[in-house]
Amino acid sequence: MLATYRQGPEGGTPLLIVHGLFGSARNWGAVARRLARDRLVLTVDMRNHGDSFRDPDHGYEDMAGDLARVIERNGDSADVLGHSMGGKAAMVLALTRPELVDRLIVGDIAPVAYSHTQLHLVQAMQELDLTGLTRRSEADSKLARIVPDSGTRAFLLQSLDLKSSPARWKLNLDVLSAEMDGILGWPDIDSRFDGPALFLTGENSDYFRQEYRPETKRLFPRARFARIRGAGHWLHADKPREFEAAAASFLVR
Template sequence: MLAYDSYGEETAGAPILIVHGLFGSGRNWGVIAKRLSKSRRVVSVDMRNHGDSPRADSQSYHDMADDLAQVIESLGGEALVVGHSMGGKASMVLALTRPELVRALIVADIAPVAYEHTQAHLVDAMQELDPAAFDKRSDADAALARKVETKGVRDFLLQSLDLKEKRWKLNLDVLGSEMDKILSFPDLSASYDGPTLFLAGAESDYVLPEHRDRIKALFPNAKQAKIPGAGHWLHAEKPREFEAAVRAFFTL
């Protein structure tokens, strides 16, 4: 089963399940998870081929949704689900294929469509680094800067560099080979009628007006909202506003 961090006390209500995006981990969401756990138990998973979760040969959305279903079943059979980017797509597939497990859904800055936002260049950049060569994160950052200009992106990627174990906590080979699947979205005819919020960053180009028809076809009760001043990593850029939106939608 997927590795996860649990925050807060077990209560009678359904827990919140947080599902991170590509190259992320459950611990990236630690601050938001701790704050939300004052109202309800929160579980933040490491997706397959990320963090401390098992390695696998596939990164398909059906497989990722099955992983999430297993976690929710172990937690009691129902959850309030928050998924970002790749995790948002996996959460959508979960809701569409196993709706009984999802009491309500928040999809953060992603739509149920195929994208051309490939991250293959970041896989290549990380693969060029030898984790055994670094004792300090600053040295790894300097080396990664030759391929990745944006400091914020490097900081995010390097959270998955385990300096103690001298390894990436990402299965880079599989993430690279499965990139086309990660960019895609399964052709599903089902719909999820539960409460759904598509929460986007106002400065992001991931959720566009032309996606609305597809969103409504799959999620007929979906609402849409934007966080001003936020881009694709809206939960990291505007954590208080993101938390407030989650609390309001889940009525915590």
């Protein structure tokens, strides 16, 4: 089972929140707490991330299977919100196990294969000398030589465990590197999800382009689209209140 964290009142349909590549459940702390005011919210660490298990396989069918087990452990079905890699895993879950997904929210990702790569970030983390590190600011200074963007560094460093002796990444970097092509890709799935689906994108992100809409509508006929102004790819971190409001509005029954 994935490491799973619960908050909010028990009963009713839970909301399952699924983080993206290099993330963890803790990235969603503030948004999850606010959405949990009147419902049960489950956040998870995906396989090879955070405190969840390590596995040599990191395909979307595998990740969707992990999410299915979490839902089955906590009820009959769930609303599912996934971002980036987690959004793809959530889409695959909805397409392959539609009976488990009531409403689907996908954050800034489309059901297509992408041509960019994140291998440079994996390599940057692998090359960072963790010897003797005790403060995140020290790690940030060292990582800045390889990763110039401060926002990206701050995100990656959330997965650095400085309480461990020695310090370690809470990511299975070797597997994520080996599986990167599949993470950026999209499995060949001949099915569709007929439930309500909301695709939220960041105004300043190019992850979801206009030309991706026809394929998205083919797989998710009831898809709705909304753009959050001033947000980039990590739209829930850039504009958390706006993201929360859009998600909450869509989830109202």
